[in-house]
Amino acid sequence: MKPTADQRKAMYSQIVRSREFDDRVLELYFADKMPVFDLAKGVIPGEIHSSHGQEPCAAGTMPHLSLEDTITSNHRPHHHAICRGLDLNKLAAELMGKKTGYCAGKGGHMHIYSVEHKFSCSGIIAEGMGPAAGVALANKMRGQAGIAVSYMGEAAANQGAFHEVMNMAGIYKLPYICIIEDNNWGVSVSKKASTAIERNSERAASYGVYGEYVEDNDCDLIFEAMARCVERARSGQGASILEIQTYRLKGHMHGDQMAYVPQEEVAAMKDCVVEYRNKLITEEVLTEEKADEIVSQQKSEVDAAIQFGLDSPYPDPDDAFQNIYAGVSP
Amino acid sequence: MSSERTLTVARAGREAVMWEMQNDSSVFMLGEDVFAFGGVFGTADGLGEMFGPDRILDTPISETGFIGLATGAAMAGMRPIVELAFVDFIGVCYNAIVNLAAKHYYLSNGQVKVPMVLMLGSGGGYSNGAQHSQSLLASLAHMPGSVVVTPSNAYDAKGLMHSAIRSDDFVIYSGQKKVAGVGMLGTPIKTSMSVVPDEPYTIPFGVANVIREGTDLTMVGVSWTVHQCIEAAERLQSEHNISVEIIDPRTVVPLDRDAIFDSVKKTGKLLVADEDYQSFGFTGEVITSVVERDPSVLTCAPARVANPDLNIPYSRPMELRVLPTADRIVEESKKMLGL
Numbered sequence: 001m002k003p004t005a006d007q008r009k010a011m012y013s014q015i016v017r018s019r020e021f022d023d024r025v026l027e028l029y030f031a032d033k034m035p036v037f038d039l040a041k042g043v044i045p046g047e048i049h050s051s052h053g054q055e056p057c058a059a060g061t062m063p064h065l066s067l068e069d070t071i072t073s074n075h076r077p078h079h080h081a082i083c084r085g086l087d088l089n090k091l092a093a094e095l096m097g098k099k100t101g102y103c104a105g106k107g108g109h110m111h112i113y114s115v116e117h118k119f120s121c122s123g124i125i126a127e128g129m130g131p132a133a134g135v136a137l138a139n140k141m142r143g144q145a146g147i148a149v150s151y152m153g154e155a156a157a158n159q160g161a162f163h164e165v166m167n168m169a170g171i172y173k174l175p176y177i178c179i180i181e182d183n184n185w186g187v188s189v190s191k192k193a194s195t196a197i198e199r200n201s202e203r204a205a206s207y208g209v210y211g212e213y214v215e216d217n218d219c220d221l222i223f224e225a226m227a228r229c230v231e232r233a234r235s236g237q238g239a240s241i242l243e244i245q246t247y248r249l250k251g252h253m254h255g256d257q258m259a260y261v262p263q264e265e266v267a268a269m270k271d272c273v274v275e276y277r278n279k280l281i282t283e284e285v286l287t288e289e290k291a292d293e294i295v296s297q298q299k300s301e302v303d304a305a306i307q308f309g310l311d312s313p314y315p316d317p318d319d320a321f322q323n324i325y326a327g328v329s330p
Numbered sequence: 331m332s333s334e335r336t337l338t339v340a341r342a343g344r345e346a347v348m349w350e351m352q353n354d355s356s357v358f359m360l361g362e363d364v365f366a367f368g369g370v371f372g373t374a375d376g377l378g379e380m381f382g383p384d385r386i387l388d389t390p391i392s393e394t395g396f397i398g399l400a401t402g403a404a405m406a407g408m409r410p411i412v413e414l415a416f417v418d419f420i421g422v423c424y425n426a427i428v429n430l431a432a433k434h435y436y437l438s439n440g441q442v443k444v445p446m447v448l449m450l451g452s453g454g455g456y457s458n459g460a461q462h463s464q465s466l467l468a469s470l471a472h473m474p475g476s477v478v479v480t481p482s483n484a485y486d487a488k489g490l491m492h493s494a495i496r497s498d499d500f501v502i503y504s505g506q507k508k509v510a511g512v513g514m515l516g517t518p519i520k521t522s523m524s525v526v527p528d529e530p531y532t533i534p535f536g537v538a539n540v541i542r543e544g545t546d547l548t549m550v551g552v553s554w555t556v557h558q559c560i561e562a563a564e565r566l567q568s569e570h571n572i573s574v575e576i577i578d579p580r581t582v583v584p585l586d587r588d589a590i591f592d593s594v595k596k597t598g599k600l601l602v603a604d605e606d607y608q609s610f611g612f613t614g615e616v617i618t619s620v621v622e623r624d625p626s627v628l629t630c631a632p633a634r635v636a637n638p639d640l641n642i643p644y645s646r647p648m649e650l651r652v653l654p655t656a657d658r659i660v661e662e663s664k665k666m667l668g669l
Contacts, residue, residue: 115442133398164394323436325499
C-alpha cells in the first residue's frame with residue numbers, strides 16, 4: 001500500500017513539525033548552559049535526546065495507527081509524541097518542567113505520558129517493549145480492537161527484554177509491532193561492535209514472527225512496510241519486527257560531539273527534511289512554495305508552543321507529594 | 331449456613347484469587363508454572379482447570395518480559411496477578427518492577443494506573459540455599475510506588491488478597507513460604523492458620539493488627555517473625571511473667587507507624603524481628619519511626635533480631651544461627667528487661 005499524495009504531504013508536515021520542535025529545543029537548551037556546560041542549568045535542564053534525522057521512523061508509521069492503538073516510546077520520544085498528535089504546548093511545557101506539561105513536570109523529556117493518545121515512555125532501553133506487548137495481550141484477551149507498537153533503537157535489540165518479549169509475542173501471537181530505529185549507534189558503540197548480525201529484523205525468525213528491514217530512512221518505504229506489519233497484527237497473524245535504517249544527526253544526546261563516529265559516516269548521513277522535501281518536489285507532490293508554506297506553518301505552531309512553555313508557571317514544590325498512589329495514603 | 335473452616339495462608343489467598351476471577355473478567359493470572367502445576371507453592375492450585383489456559387497463563391522463564399507484559403495489561407485496564415515463585419528472582423526483573431510498574435502512576439501524574447498484583451514467595455528456614463531463601467523485604471519496600479503486603483495468617487491473607495486485586499495501585503504480595511503452609515514445607519505453623527469466612531472481605535492497607543495485647547514490651551514482627559514473636563511472648567509470659575504486646579503491620583508499605591508508636595508508648599520497650607538482612611531494613615525503619623517522633627517513650631535501647639547481614643548458608647545449624655528464631659527473640663527481650 002503506497003501512500004497517497006495527501007498522506008505524503010502529511011508525513012512531510014510531521015517530519016518538519018518534529019524537526020522545528022527539536023531545533024527550538026536545541027537552541028533553548030544551549031542558550032543558558034554556557035560558558036561552563038551544566039546539565040542542571042537552563043530552561044530545559046537534564047539530558048535531551050533529540051530526534052534529528054529519525055523523524056521518518058515515526059512519521060511513516062503513525063499514519064497506520066488509530067487512537068485505539070497503543071504506543072510506547074523510549075528515551076528519544078519527541079518524534080513519536082509529535083507524530084502521534086500529542087499537544088505541542090503540553091509537550092514543550094513538560095520538557096521545561098512546567099505545571100502545564102503532560103505530567104505537570106513529574107516526567108520530563110524521557111517520561112511523556114498521554115492517556116488520551118495511549119502514549120507512554122520508558123527511558124530504560126528495551127523496557128518499553130513489555131508494556132506494549134502487555135497491552136496487545138490485554139486487547140487480544142478481551143477481543144478488543146487495537147494493536148500495540150513500541151519504538152526503540154537498534155542497540156535495544158541486544159537487551160534481555162528484547163528476547164523475552166519477542167519470544168512471548170511469538171508464543172501468544174500478539175498484535176504487536178516492535179519498531180527498531182537503526183541509527184547505527186548505541187550511545188558510542190556501533191551496531192557492528194554490538195551484534196554479529198547485520199539486521200535485527202532477521203531475528204524475527206527465531207521468534208516465529210514477521211520481520212522486515214527498510215533501507216535509507218525512506219518515509220514512503222517505511223509507510224509501506226508498516227502497512228504490512230499492521231495488517232498482520234490486525235488480522236490475527238501476530239507480531240512483527242520492523243527495522244528502519246535511519247540517521248542520528250545530533251549524537252546520542254545534546255552535548256555529544258560524536259568524536260567516535262568516522263568522518264566518512266558523518267559525511268554520508270542524510271537529512272530527511274531535505275531528502276523528503278526534494279523527493280516530493282521532484283515527484284511533483286509538493287512545490288517549493290507549498291513546502292515553504294508547510295515549514296512556516298509548523299514553525300509558527302512550534303514557536304507558539306515554546307512560548308506557551310516559557311510563559312507557564314513551575315509546579316509548586318509540594319506538588320511532588322501529589323499522585324503518589326491511586327488509592328493508598330503513603 | 332457454612333461451617334467454620336480453618337485454612338492455611340496459601341489456601342486462603344487462593345480463595346480470594348478464585349473469587350475475584352469468578353466475579354471480574356479483567357482479573358487473570360500469569361507466571362511460571364501456574365497452569366498445570368498450580369504455582370510452585372500452590373498459590374494457583376486448581377485454578378488452571380477452573381479458568382483455563384487463557385486466564386491462568388503459563389509464561390516462559392522470562393521474568394522481565396512477563397512482568398513488563400503484566401504492567402502493560404494493567405495499564406490497559408486488566409487486573410493481572412503475576413506469580414513469581416521466588417522473590418530471589420527479582421534480580422532479573424527488578425527493572426520491570428521498580429522502573430515500570432512502580433513508576434508509571436507517579437511519573438504520569440496520575441494519568442496511568444497499574445492495578446496489578448505481584449505475588450512472590452519469600453523467606454528461608456528450610457535449607458534451600460542463599461539464592462532461594464531470601465526475604466528481600468527492604469529491597470521491595472524501599473522503592474516508592476508500590477504497596478507491599480506481608481500477611482502472617484490465613485485470615486489476613488484472604489482479606490489482603492481481595493484488597494490487592496481490587497486496588498488501583500501496584501501491589502506486591504509477599505508470601506512467606508513457611509507461613510504459607512504448603513505441603514512440601516511440612517506441618518503448617520499453627521498460629522498462621524485461622525478461621526476464614528466463606529464470603530469475600532477486604533483488609534485496608536496500612537492498618538496494623540494487634541496480635542496480642544501486653545504491657546511490658548512491644549514486639550513488631552512481619553510474616554514469619556510474627557510467629558516467632560508469638561512463641562517468644564508465650565515463653566516470656568510463662569517463664570518470667572512478662573506481658574508482651576505483638577504488632578503485625580500486615581503491610582509494610584504503607585506502614586502503620588501510629589499503631590507501633592502507640593504500643594511502645596504504653597510498654598516503653600521495642601523489639602523488632604525481621605527475616606531480611608538487618609542493615610538498612612525494616613527493623614531500622616520501625617525503630618526510627620518511633621524514635622524520631624518521641625525518643626522519650628523508650629525506657630531502654632530498642633533491640634532487633636534479623637539476619638546479621640550474611641548470605642544465607644545452606645547447612646541447618648548455620649542457617650538457624652543466621653535467621654531469626656524465637657530463642658533469639660527471647661534472649662534479646664531478657665536483656666532489655668534485665669532478666
